[in-house]
Amino acid sequence: DQPRSRGLGDVYKRQILLWVWLLDIFALTVMRYFLAKLGFYDGLIREFVLTVVASIPLICFFFNMGRLKRRNYTSFFFLYILILITLGVTLIFHPEYKYFFLRSDYGLGRVFRPDCALYAYLFYSLIDSPREILNVLKKFACLDFVYLIIVELLPALLRGYWMDVNYFGQEEQRVYSLSFGYSMLFPTIILLYFFIREKKLVYLLCSMFGCVAIFTQGSRGALLMPVIFMGLMVISNIIENRNIVRRTLKIFGVSFVLFIICLFGAKMLNYFSLYLLSKGVHSRTLESFVMGNFSDDSGRSIIWNAVYDAIRNGGFWGYGFYGDRPFVYPYHYVGYSHNIFLELVCSFGVVGMIISAYIIVGSIYMILSCKDRLWRELFIVFFSISCQLLLSFSFWYIADFWAAMAIGHKYFKLKRCNAV
DSSP states (O other): OOOOBTTTBSHHHHTHHHHHHHHHHHHHHHHHHHHHHTTOSSSHHHHHHHHHHHTHHHHHHHHHGGGSOGGGTHHHHHHHHHHHHHHHHHHHHOGGGHHHHSOTTTSTHHHHSTTSGGGHHHHHHTOOOHHHHHHHHHHHHHHHHHHIIIIIIHHHHHHTSEEEEOTTSOEEEESSOHHHHHHTHHHHHHHHHHHHHHOOHHHHHHHHHHHHHHHHHSOSGGGHHHHHHHHHHHHHHHHHOOOHHHHHHHHHHHHHHHHHHHHHHHHHHHHHHHHHHHTTOOOHHHHHHHHTOTTOOTTHHHHHHHHHHHHHHSOTTOSOTTTTHHHHTTTOTTOSOSSHHHHHHHHHHHHHHHHHHHHHHHHHHHHHTOOOHHHHHHHHHHHHHHGGGGTSSOTTTOHHHHHHHHHHHHHHHHHHTTOO
16 A cells, blocks of 8 residues: 555665655765865865765756656645745845855855755655655664764764854854754654654663753753653644543643643752752753753844844835844844744745744644644654754754655645545
């Protein structure tokens, strides 16, 4: 009963294109290393070589496109064309955005280069079976876990600090890394999911290590995503249970645990943080717990207020592609809103509101009403990781968001075709 692509043939061949796209991050890391060894730290030659390597998955896709089901990629091309039209209209009405479009680190290259987040929508859409996607994710999460430890965590621990960019775009040494914490979410949550499903201890140990790494070396916000994931998995498990008595008991059990956490959670976290500090474990998150400022927004309120004021003073259609950048840039070098809904509404006005409503309603449906357990849980995995967009980053830069959108769209499309 497995859906088959006309040209790729069996189950394993259907996964190849997704594999090639996911593994591109490793190829780019290796290529950056060799380019640096050859003295190409920047410049056209470096960018050309990296773009060629980044394009390999897309070249493989176009080479096989004639043998793929057209329905699996038409929505991506429609989305891509719509984005290009939006970009073109924005350039006409806001030529002053040229600076933000051409930035080397946060410009259009980070949106449209073939290894970037947007293309996750394409490569996840190519597969009709959630089981096949999960088979790929299980293996890739293990590789990504090792990669993050070797390439990012160990060098930082050996140096004794992380290199990051501050509000003014200047490199500085920090005791934690916001980007590492959020990057580690992907393998941590996926391995935790496979522990829940397969009960293999190695997945639990790796996931726990990932949580500890996020706790000690990452940002505070990243800690919320595993909690969200576990809560949604509990809900999914309750939905799956057809026994009314057991479902009722589980609901009461979850409610009781949440009640205890609400009453005593802060004290328990404070005692646990004091214990870790007494044992020589130090991190920004631990110190935030002890000092009682864990919930501080780290300057986000300034950014959010600036974007909110821009929305209030903006027009019906918003400010266009990257429309929040001019308002955030005076306060933070990265330029994005640090909240997906503020970014959407500021950029696209009433259309952004409609898109936001679509995301919220669609997510609620996938979590509470999706009848297929694997599709539901696959969506929960990516939805949980994507919740980082409520606190940080831009939806243009997070592949997990586009993967979640692709999975939700795929489920609805297959449901209409009576395939799920």
